[in-house]
Amino acid sequence: MTLGLPEVLEQIGRQAAAASRVLAQATTAQKNEALAAIARRIERDAASILAANEADVQAGAANGLSSAMLDRARLDSKRIQMIATSVRDVVDLPDPVGSVISEWSRPNGLKISKKRVPIGVIGIIYESRPNVTTDAASLCLKTGNAVILRGGSEAIRSNMALAEAVSGGCTEAGLPEAAVQLVPSTDRAAVTLMAQLDRYIHLIIPRGGRALIEAVTSSARMPVIKHYDGICALYVDSAADLRMAEQIVINAKCQRPSACNSIETMLVHESVARQFLPHCAAALWERGVEIRGDPLTRQILGAKVVPATAQDWRTEYLDLILAVRVVQSLEQAVDHIDANGSHHSDSIVTEDHEAAQAFLNQIDSAAVFWNASPRFNDGGEFGFGAEIGISTDRLHARGPMGLEELTSYKYLVEGTGQVRG
Amino acid sequence: MTLGLPEVLEQIGRQAAAASRVLAQATTAQKNEALAAIARRIERDAASILAANEADVQAGAANGLSSAMLDRARLDSKRIQMIATSVRDVVDLPDPVGSVISEWSRPNGLKISKKRVPIGVIGIIYESRPNVTTDAASLCLKTGNAVILRGGSEAIRSNMALAEAVSGGCTEAGLPEAAVQLVPSTDRAAVTLMAQLDRYIHLIIPRGGRALIEAVTSSARMPVIKHYDGICALYVDSAADLRMAEQIVINAKCQRPSACNSIETMLVHESVARQFLPHCAAALWERGVEIRGDPLTRQILGAKVVPATAQDWRTEYLDLILAVRVVQSLEQAVDHIDANGSHHSDSIVTEDHEAAQAFLNQIDSAAVFWNASPRFNDGGEFGFGAEIGISTDRLHARGPMGLEELTSYKYLVEGTGQVRG
Numbered sequence: 001m002t003l004g005l006p007e008v009l010e011q012i013g014r015q016a017a018a019a020s021r022v023l024a025q026a027t028t029a030q031k032n033e034a035l036a037a038i039a040r041r042i043e044r045d046a047a048s049i050l051a052a053n054e055a056d057v058q059a060g061a062a063n064g065l066s067s068a069m070l071d072r073a074r075l076d077s078k079r080i081q082m083i084a085t086s087v088r089d090v091v092d093l094p095d096p097v098g099s100v101i102s103e104w105s106r107p108n109g110l111k112i113s114k115k116r117v118p119i120g121v122i123g124i125i126y127e128s129r130p131n132v133t134t135d136a137a138s139l140c141l142k143t144g145n146a147v148i149l150r151g152g153s154e155a156i157r158s159n160m161a162l163a164e165a166v167s168g169g170c171t172e173a174g175l176p177e178a179a180v181q182l183v184p185s186t187d188r189a190a191v192t193l194m195a196q197l198d199r200y201i202h203l204i205i206p207r208g209g210r211a212l213i214e215a216v217t218s219s220a221r222m223p224v225i226k227h228y229d230g231i232c233a234l235y236v237d238s239a240a241d242l243r244m245a246e247q248i249v250i251n252a253k254c255q256r257p258s259a260c261n262s263i264e265t266m267l268v269h270e271s272v273a274r275q276f277l278p279h280c281a282a283a284l285w286e287r288g289v290e291i292r293g294d295p296l297t298r299q300i301l302g303a304k305v306v307p308a309t310a311q312d313w314r315t316e317y318l319d320l321i322l323a324v325r326v327v328q329s330l331e332q333a334v335d336h337i338d339a340n341g342s343h344h345s346d347s348i349v350t351e352d353h354e355a356a357q358a359f360l361n362q363i364d365s366a367a368v369f370w371n372a373s374p375r376f377n378d379g380g381e382f383g384f385g386a387e388i389g390i391s392t393d394r395l396h397a398r399g400p401m402g403l404e405e406l407t408s409y410k411y412l413v414e415g416t417g418q419v420r421g
Numbered sequence: 422m423t424l425g426l427p428e429v430l431e432q433i434g435r436q437a438a439a440a441s442r443v444l445a446q447a448t449t450a451q452k453n454e455a456l457a458a459i460a461r462r463i464e465r466d467a468a469s470i471l472a473a474n475e476a477d478v479q480a481g482a483a484n485g486l487s488s489a490m491l492d493r494a495r496l497d498s499k500r501i502q503m504i505a506t507s508v509r510d511v512v513d514l515p516d517p518v519g520s521v522i523s524e525w526s527r528p529n530g531l532k533i534s535k536k537r538v539p540i541g542v543i544g545i546i547y548e549s550r551p552n553v554t555t556d557a558a559s560l561c562l563k564t565g566n567a568v569i570l571r572g573g574s575e576a577i578r579s580n581m582a583l584a585e586a587v588s589g590g591c592t593e594a595g596l597p598e599a600a601v602q603l604v605p606s607t608d609r610a611a612v613t614l615m616a617q618l619d620r621y622i623h624l625i626i627p628r629g630g631r632a633l634i635e636a637v638t639s640s641a642r643m644p645v646i647k648h649y650d651g652i653c654a655l656y657v658d659s660a661a662d663l664r665m666a667e668q669i670v671i672n673a674k675c676q677r678p679s680a681c682n683s684i685e686t687m688l689v690h691e692s693v694a695r696q697f698l699p700h701c702a703a704a705l706w707e708r709g710v711e712i713r714g715d716p717l718t719r720q721i722l723g724a725k726v727v728p729a730t731a732q733d734w735r736t737e738y739l740d741l742i743l744a745v746r747v748v749q750s751l752e753q754a755v756d757h758i759d760a761n762g763s764h765h766s767d768s769i770v771t772e773d774h775e776a777a778q779a780f781l782n783q784i785d786s787a788a789v790f791w792n793a794s795p796r797f798n799d800g801g802e803f804g805f806g807a808e809i810g811i812s813t814d815r816l817h818a819r820g821p822m823g824l825e826e827l828t829s830y831k832y833l834v835e836g837t838g839q840v841r842g
Contacts, residue, residue, distance in 0.1 A: 024785065025782065025783065104804065106804055110793055110797060110802075112803060112804075117785070119815055119816070202815050203815075218642060221638055221639060223645075223814070225816075241838070244838040247838065247840055248838065251840035252840075255840070255841055356835075361446065362446065364442070364541075364831070365831065366831060366832065367832040367833075367834055368831060368832070368834070369834045369836065370833075370836065371837055371838055371839075372834055372835070372836025372837075372839045372840075373836075373839065373840045373841050375840070376531060376834060376839065377834075381531075381841065382527075382533060383525065383533075393644070394540055394623050394624075394829040395540070395623070395624055395817040395829065396644075396816040396817040398829055398830060398831065399831070408815040408816065409819060410785070410786065410788065410789060410819065411787065411788040411789070411798070411803070412781050412791075413788055413790045413791070413793055413797060413798075414777075414790075414791045414792065414793070415794075416792055416793075417665040417668065417792055417793070418794065418797065419669055419671075419672035419673075419676070419793075419796070420672055420676055420796040420797055
């Protein structure tokens with residue numbers, strides 16, 4: 001008898017909970033051994049992983065997937081090697097589990113320590129890219145969390161082949177096979193069923209577009225950490241080093257337009273606009289950037305600038321398009337960002353310390369930059385070694401989510417017989 | 422024209438968001454000034470608050486509320502004074518906002534600091550006790566959060582009178598009146614509407630019974646921090662100091678049976694059961710405790726012990742009842758707690774350091790105690806000064822939630838023109 005989807009998910013949840021209890025007690029050496037074994041297996045099984053991927057790509061093409069989607073799902077031997085290397089890189093990262101966050105004594109002699117522990121069971125729901133299977137699994141494994149993965153249908157065979165290498169690596173190191181499980185169904189109902197499994201799953205992280213995140217958020221009974229859009233702005237202050245400002249704008253817009261920490265908006269103080277904008281615009285145009293501007297920007301730069309609508313200030317282009325507005329003051333820049341931005345990554349360029357402090361204090365974003373490109377809002381660039389995403393939430397994790405953000409904590413209290421009076 | 426409930430809540434949400442931006446920039450002195458003004462107003466307006474409360478109690482009695490509920494809703498001049506004192510106590514607590522959690526530099530010269538900021542807008546949904554209005558408001562205010570309160574119908578007039586004192590205190594100190602708002606409706610639909618206001622409210626904390634928490638969790642689109650039951654256990658190890666064990670059991674069961682950190686279960690190692698149980702049971706019986714036991718416990722203590730069912734191991738009695746089981750080993754105690762407990766507060770009594778470490782490591786609870794009463798799992802006892810509750814969640818806050826747990830953080834990054842390569 002084949003189990004129905006609800007029973008399959010119930011079983012996966014129960015197995016994950018049991019595995020998480022073993023993982024919580026695993027040593028760093030054991031977890032690293034599993035990671036090394038996983039990397040070896042990915043390399044060893046490259047041919048069968050590539051065959052599974054080829055079947056995915058052919059099925060996707062037959063189903064009329066866009067070439068962009070097919071490209072994201074496609075693996076080759078170089079990408080396989082990169083996947084194995086990413087897993088191996090996690091071996092070298094410090095294990096946060098067991099570290100003491102703080103400790104203190106109470107007047108009654110109780111000694112309290114706050115110690116990092118795994119979260120427990122983490123659900124990851126993702127789209128397209130098969131490398132998420134191993135990236136997410138290796139970060140969860142390193143932090144002692146069991147993980148339930150649910151990838152997209154366009155990569156189901158690739159994901160299953162990779163998940164097999166991961167489970168095999170776990171058992172090779174004496175860890176439970178169910179430490180990492182992939183939901184073996186592309187049925188959309190599986191997402192809703194996972195979101196209801198709050199008796200087993202402690203946290204769900206959706207990695208994908210807005211529609212996926214909203215679907216998970218509206219049905220989830222457990223905490224969800226969201227990685228929403230970045231509508232990021234750069235403000236060129238009246239006291240900016242204009243050469244620096246231009247270099248940062250070009251980097252923040254052009255280096256990787258599809259990244260969430262690239263800017264979509266530039267705000268320029270009116271006192272420097274006439275001096276700054278023509279040279280900066282020429283450099284942007286040279287790189288193929290379309291500029292959409294407010295009336296003052298158009299007055300300075302001319303008709304080549306597309307008129308910006310209210311919608312432009314609130315759009316994550318993820319493309320070579322930049323909305324530009326001339327503002328009268330730092331306060332107006334702050335108000336603009338507060339009303340239109342997504343509280344992700346924003347930056348000020350100025351030599352005026354006071355203006356910088358006002359901006360850093362008042363801008364309510366996960367990361368606020370002064371004289372630096374907001375492209376640095378990234379786990380790797382922050383020195384976290386790896387990241388599972390950039391949280392746009394304010395609870396538990398905000399900004400880059402590294403290994404520490406994949407842990408919880410517990411209090412250990414040692415006494416000598418104290419009772420409460 | 423009167424606004425409908427959805428429009429009222431939309432307006433409350435928008436006002437809270439605007440107030441939160443002002444509060445985030447408020448100085449500690451300003452927030453303390455508001456708290457002092459609130460305490461003064463509560464004392465000054467005691468007569469009208471008591472009159473409102475009297476109307477609540479009379480309406481509740483007319484509606485057939487239980488005397489326990491009426492008692493929880495009832496205020497007198499002593500309770501009013503305690504409420505004012507509680508608000509004033511928050512003045513002396515350190516303000517976590519603005520403190521630097523960590524800071525470091527990157528090889529490229531970027532200086533990164535992780536700084537505490539308010540969460541933003543917090544929704545509190547609670548039942549019965551009017552003092553939650555001022556307790557929650559003062560902790561949120563101190564941490565720079567705007568708060569939307571939704572109390573129960575049995576205390577609506579008292580809550581409104583107290584909320585008026587709070588808003589008045591805020592404006593007196595130059596802070597927005599909407600820093601603290603009370604939903605002026607006892608319609609149950611208001612709870613669901615609040616839970617959908619994720620564009621304004623960043624966190625909801627339900628304070629009440631399981632039914633309330635589940636209703637909020639299933640409809641909420643924003644993070645919810647839950648304060649569920651405590652099914653707490655005390656394990657008396659083979660190497661326990663038996664006199665200490667008895668004192669801790671009596672404290673943990675009898676000092677305040679209705680508290681979530683009181684024990685419901687005692688597990689006793691078989692090697693000490695015959696020596697320990699008779700004396701301990703006599704002391705418990707003397708204090709009116711009913712003992713429900715497994716067969717071995719009954720064999721030792723006799724027929725006065727009620728046979729324990731499987732349900733007894735999973736029940737939060739909140740009463741003078743204790744389930745007792747004799748176990749063969751520490752492992753069996755850990756398995757029992759893992760299978761039946763609620764991961765809240767558990768305790769081991771032993772002189773054996775190795776056994777203690779095994780228990781502390783393996784028990785997956787918010788607070789694990791060694792030779793101390795689990796009744797110490799409390800914000801005040803931990804030295805947090807105050808608490809908004811004891812979280813049974815694993816994300817953002819676990820265990821006592823003090824002022825730090827009412828904050829988020831942001832990253833501030835200072836550069837000298839760095840761009841990403």
